[in-house]
Amino acid sequence: MSKKPIIICVTGGKGGTGKTLVAVNLATMFKNIGKKVLLIDGDVENPNTYLLLGGELENKESVPFFKPEIIEEKCTKCGLCAENCAPHALLHIKDSYPIPILPVCSGCKLCYKICPAEAIKAGQKTIGWTYSTIKNGLSLLIGELKPSEARSAAVVEVLLEKLDEIIKTEPTKYDYIVLDTAPGAHCDVELLINKADFVVPVTEPTRFGKLDLIRIIELIELINKDSRAIVNRSSLLGYRNQFLKELEEKNIKILGDIPLDDDIVNSYCQGIPLMDENSEFKSGEGYKAFQEIFNNLIEWIDTNNT
Ligand code: SF4
Ligand code: SF4
Incomplete structure (x- = not known):
């Protein structure tokens, strides 16, 4: 096995497919076989891995973001900053001080760098938070975007900086890192997929x-990553076999499928992952499906790491 942790990214083109359920249970199954696991919740607009693990957010740290602050005593009202601000986040009226429009500001710092009078101060605002905790023997790192803020990718970038720091300073601290992304095929998701060795998109039939699923696989392929899909709620509408056949016809590789199972819902409500050693729900179809998926995942990893 390599010295660096193996990174698995669980993603999905559509919301509500069960990505987080899959990420939490895969991480739990690695923990069950004695591996050191870090689960990173990169769904920063709706982080809920800790809920599935029955935990609470702990060790809160702010995610700062640049904000331009005009020093009126120095500003000559020349307007150069506003003229060069691509997203028009500085309103400048002749003979007036520029006014920052923060929700539009990308934080590029161009205005700060080019102001000839050094009249722009590098202020900071909090756009979100990270949390770290340990639940059920799993290490958790969570990102959360502040409500009303739009820069979710900046919060994901901070999570990835923390991940890079762990890999650099303590490369053997974890054997496996499981990333849970937001739904969709946008830059937050791309940042996390780009970090992964193995990508697992989750869909429903x-x-x-x-x-x-096709859209997210296109993104995964653009980033030159391999993927194996999971079909969640596969028994929905009695459509399973046809759906799997359609995916096969599209050359989509499948890790497995998870049928509808009350045990999944019951374990969710108890805040104990279905696949946890302390789970009361070890006999249903969902449990068997997760075991098969995990075996297939291990086989896929082994095939690529030999
Ligand atoms: S570039 Fe500097 S001096 Fe000119 S308007 Fe902007 S803040 Fe003021
Ligand atoms: S940081 Fe960039 S986007 Fe924000 S106001 Fe300055 S130039 Fe405009």
Whole structure:
């Protein structure tokens, strides 16, 4: 096995497919076989891995973001900053001080760098938070975007900086790192997929599920990563076999499928992952499906790491 941790990214083109359920249970199964695991929740607009683990957010740290502050005593009202601000985040009226429009500001710092009078101060605002904790023997790192803020990728970048620091300073601290992304195929998701050795998109057996799966696989392939999909709620509408066949016809590789199972819901409500050693729900179809998926995942990893 390599010295660096193996990074598995669980993603999905569509919201509500069960990505987090899969990420939490895969991480739990690695823990069950004695591996050191870090689960990173990169769904920063809706982080809920800790809920599935029955935990609470701890060790809160702010995610700072640049904000331009105009020093009126120095500003000559020349307007150069506003003229060069691509997203028009500085309002400048002739003979007035520029006014920052912060929700539009990308934080590029161009205005700060080019102001000839050094009249722009590098201020900071908090756009979100990170949390770290240990739940059920799993290490958790969580990102959360502040409500009303739009820079979710900046919060994901801070999570990845923390991950890079761990890999650099303590490369053997974890054997496996499981990343849980936001739904969709946008830059937050791309940042996390880009970090992964193995990518697992999760979908459901509906027409929209299939279209979104194809879209996220296109993104995964653009980043030159390999993927194996999981079909969650596969028994929905009695469509399983046809759906799996359709994916096969599209050359989409499958890690496995998870049928509808009350035990999954019951374990969710108890805040103990279905696959946890202390789970009361070890006999249902969902449990068997997760075991098969995990075996397939290990085989896939072993095939690529030999
Ligand atoms: S570039 Fe500097 S001096 Fe000119 S308007 Fe902007 S803040 Fe003021
Ligand atoms: S940091 Fe960039 S986007 Fe924000 S106001 Fe300055 S130039 Fe505009």
